[in-house]
Amino acid sequence: MCVGVITYFDRENNPYTVREAVPDDAPDIVGLITQVGLEQDYIANEGDYYSVEQQRRILADRPPGQLVLVALVDNRIIGTLEAVQGVFRKNRHVATMGMALKKGFRGLGRGEGLLTALGEWAQEKDIEKIAISVFESNPTAIHFYLRHGFAVEGSRPNQFRIRGKMVAEVFMAKYLP
C-alpha cells in the first residue's frame, strides 16, 4: 500500500505534506524521536531510541502491516506516526499507533494530517480499531485524540514514573466505520 504524498493545510492555512517514510528519512526520524524523548513528558524513551542504521533497516524491511508516516513543512520532517497491525488472526483488526510532532510545530492542527492518512491506510487493511496509549499527564494529546474520535477505554495506574511522579497509562481507541 502506498499512501502517496498528501497536502493538508494547518490552522493558519499553511500547507504541510504527509507521506510514507523511506529509508533515507531514518536520520530525521531518529533525530525527532530522540528530541521528543528528551523532553521527557510525551513518550517512553528518553533519548535512547534506535540507531539511524536500525531505523533505516526497519524502514527498508517494513512488513505490510507496519506503517511509518512523516509530516513535512517546507520539505523538512516535523512529525512522524508509526502504526503496527496485529499479526495474529485474533488481533489483526487492531493497529497500535504512536505519533509525535517536533517542538515548535505543535498546536497548529498538523497532527490531523497524520491521523487522516493513517485512517486511509487502516481502512485499506480492514483494520477496525486504532489503539494508542497516552500518559495521563499529557492532557494535550488526550484532548487531541478525543477531538479526533478516540475514546478512553481504561487506564493502568502507576505504569510510568515521569519527573519523579507516578503516572497512569491511558488506553484510547478509535473504531473505524
Ligand SMILES: CC(C)(COP(=O)(O)OP(=O)(O)OC[C@H]1O[C@@H](n2cnc3c(N)ncnc32)[C@H](O)[C@@H]1OP(=O)(O)O)[C@@H](O)C(=O)NCCC(=O)NCCS
Ligand atoms: C499530541 C500531538 C500529536 C497533537 O498534534 P497537534 O497538531 O499539535 O494538535 P492540534 O494542534 O490539532 O490540537 C492540540 C489541541 O490540544 C489543545 N491543548 C493544548 N494544550 C492543552 C492542555 N494543556 N490541555 C488540554 N488541551 C490542550 C489545543 O487547544 C488543541 O485543541 P483544539 O484543537 O480543540 O483547539 C502533538 O502536539 C505532539 O506531537 N505532542 C508531543 C508528542 C506527543 O504528545 N505525542 C503523543 C504521545 S501519545
